[in-house]
Amino acid sequence: MAQKLDDTKLLFRAVIMGPPGSGKGTISERIARGFGLQHLSSGDFLRENIASNTEAGVLAKTYIEKGLLVPDHVMTRLLLPRLEEMTCHSWLLDGFPRTLAQAEALNSSCELDLVISLNIPLETLKERLSHRWIHQASGRVYNMCFNPPRVQGVDDITGEPLIQQDDDKPEALVARLRHYKDVAKPVIDVYKAKGILHTFSDTDTDRIWPYISSLLSAKIPTDIADAQRASTH
Numbered sequence: 001m002a003q004k005l006d007d008t009k010l011l012f013r014a015v016i017m018g019p020p021g022s023g024k025g026t027i028s029e030r031i032a033r034g035f036g037l038q039h040l041s042s043g044d045f046l047r048e049n050i051a052s053n054t055e056a057g058v059l060a061k062t063y064i065e066k067g068l069l070v071p072d073h074v075m076t077r078l079l080l081p082r083l084e085e086m087t088c089h090s091w092l093l094d095g096f097p098r099t100l101a102q103a104e105a106l107n108s109s110c111e112l113d114l115v116i117s118l119n120i121p122l123e124t125l126k127e128r129l130s131h132r133w134i135h136q137a138s139g140r141v142y143n144m145c146f147n148p149p150r151v152q153g154v155d156d157i158t159g160e161p162l163i164q165q166d167d168d169k170p171e172a173l174v175a176r177l178r179h180y181k182d183v184a185k186p187v188i189d190v191y192k193a194k195g196i197l198h199t200f201s202d203t204d205t206d207r208i209w210p211y212i213s214s215l216l217s218a219k220i221p222t223d224i225a226d227a228q229r230a231s232t233h
């Protein structure tokens with residue numbers, strides 16, 4: 001159940017998991033908009049730290065440039081203080097935890113209410129990522145079929161060019177997915193054992209979304225959603 005902070009404030013904490021291309025970012029945005037949860041993306045947070053040259057950002061960059069995961073102790077040192085600042089907010093974490101060590105660290109700092117796991121067929125992931133274009137500085141994501149930019153090849157907000165990441169190419173994707181499965185399995189098992197895991201399988205985000213939306217409507221008391229929406233607008 002949602003954690004009670006004081007007599008008036010209830011908080012809701014959720015995690016979204018899934019392989020690259022499964023729609024975590026897309027669904028997180030809809031949840032943030034629809035339910036007022038603060039969307040915290042580990043990838044966006046790393047990019048912000050890299051852009052502002054923080055000590056952790058400089059260190060993280062050396063791993064990301066090689067296509068590696070950032071070590072657990074660097075991730076937890078970055079993310080957990082950020083979560084501790086959010087004591088009055090309901091949030092949705094996207095991209096963290098990725099490993100069992102990260103899940104254990106998160107577990108010792110807060111209690112989660114819900115974990116959403118996206119289980120999307122490999123062929124769908126390959127197809128989506130081959131059409132994924134991003135605005136590198138902000139991490140804004142487009143898909144040339146599903147949510148194309150207003151002007152082909154440029155970011156809607158800044159007008160800067162979009163790029164396609166090397167590791168979104170099909171050859172790199174198979175290895176990434178294998179790695180995701182190996183690392184995520186024990187994390188998923190932990191949340192399953194806690195009884196907070198909800199798995200969604202389909203080829204289309206628009207078909208999954210109504211189920212996620214009704215789950216959240218049932219789990220998030222209306223007063224939390226209203227209060228969070230009011231504080232984020």
Ligand SMILES: Nc1ncnc2c1ncn2[C@H]1C[C@H](O)[C@@H](COP(=O)(O)OP(=O)(O)OP(=O)(O)O)O1
Pocket residue numbers: 018019020021022024042043044046064067068069070071075095096097098099102
């Ligand atoms: N929890 C984490 N642990 C370790 N490294 C991380 C974590 N989150 C992000 N990173 C690193 C490795 C990623 O390649 C990089 C960018 O993350 P992210 O934006 O989530 O993109 P991604 O390409 O790995 O995944 P996705 O396609 O699922 O969004 O940052």
Ligand SMILES: Nc1nc2c(ncn2[C@@H]2O[C@H](COP(=O)(O)OP(=O)(O)O)[C@@H](O)[C@H]2O)c(=O)[nH]1
Pocket residue numbers: 018019020021022023024025026027128129131132133141142143144145146147203204205206
């Ligand atoms: N064709 C199609 N593309 C989708 C769908 N859902 C998300 N996408 C796109 O697929 C890509 C991966 O989605 P994203 O939310 O970035 O997934 P993440 O890597 O898990 O965060 C992006 O380009 C999205 O715009 C869908 O249902 N159909």
